Amino acid sequence: MAVDRDHVLRSAAALLTRRATATMDEVAKAAGISRATLHRHFAGRDALVRALEALGIAECEGALDAARLDEGPARDAVRRLVEEIEPAAGLLAFLYTENQLFEGEAQNEGWAHIDDRIATLFRRGQSSGEFRIDLTPAWLTEALYGLLASGAWAVSEGRVARKDFTHMIVELLLGGALRREES
Amino acid sequence: MAVDRDHVLRSAAALLTRRATATMDEVAKAAGISRATLHRHFAGRDALVRALEALGIAECEGALDAARLDEGPARDAVRRLVEEIEPAAGLLAFLYTENQLFEGEAQNEGWAHIDDRIATLFRRGQSSGEFRIDLTPAWLTEALYGLLASGAWAVSEGRVARKDFTHMIVELLLGGALRREES
DNA sequence: CCCACATGAGACACTCGTGTCTCATGTCAG
């Protein structure tokens, strides 16, 4: 029976989230298949990472859609976004650090689009007066990624309960982004 | 003339901050010495990373001392801490992700001590009523690390100006940690 | 001046992960 490509990607994501240097052999074992079969579906480690990147981008876009960023108060949209993106946080954390290695190399333009959508949300919040304007949308976006990664690691190492993930991130991020006189 | 060990460590830190997978050869070249000499001073890559870890811990402890965490309002102490720790942020970012790889392996207990000191600061801020109590000190500590790493990367890639580093981090972190009715 | 010592350059073997290949096995459809 044909290997479930999606299942392979997801177990690879789960493993690489914990240990970013896992070998192809470990990835294969984690997916319950042989290294040979893994290679038949993904030309090499690079191709696997690219596929994971595509998966991560797709999940982000899905979360962005589901969060309906342009509806209601921006702060609520941020909360919805974090809630929607939480299942993918581990994968995002892996890709976030993985991208640090690529240095100048061609960054996938998919990320630029996601960056734009998130920055646009923050900009909307600033325009509406909900968010303070001394923190740039670019920095807020970056900080969101950092907090998602920190949160994912803290959860995976048991320092934070999974059920608190969204609350911890949203409250910290929004508390900083919201104007003081707000609710 | 004997190699300047500190110079070697600092150039290694600068290089590895940019590209965590740099080889021993690249590290040696970056320090202006040969690979053989590098090996004479650090038994291997592992020993080098350990030495960098010790350096990072020392710089953190130094920053913690210089920030006088137990003096004045906790929020001011946080600002002083970020200001003091800023020069080491790149190194910290490298070590932060490097530690993710070590999985269960013996975590350097030096970090636990630093975690404690920072968490104690946040706890003090909570006791004094400056900080909200629904975000745990452990999470605030973790979030601080994440924001420092995000900030360091954002600066090194030009997405944030170095001079804004402290302001961006402190304002975002404190805005979340401070009670709403505060100044 | 001369010796001790640190360094640079290069050679070498070794390990590890990778990518490719072959062959036996198993399974599903016709």
Next chain:
DNA sequence: CTGACATGAGACACGAGTGTCTCATGTGGG
């Protein structure tokens, strides 16, 4: 049943990075 096809297991060569060694050079102190 039989053939097509996907898989598992293992062998193999290759490259990259590492750790060790030797030897020549150069510099500084006695």
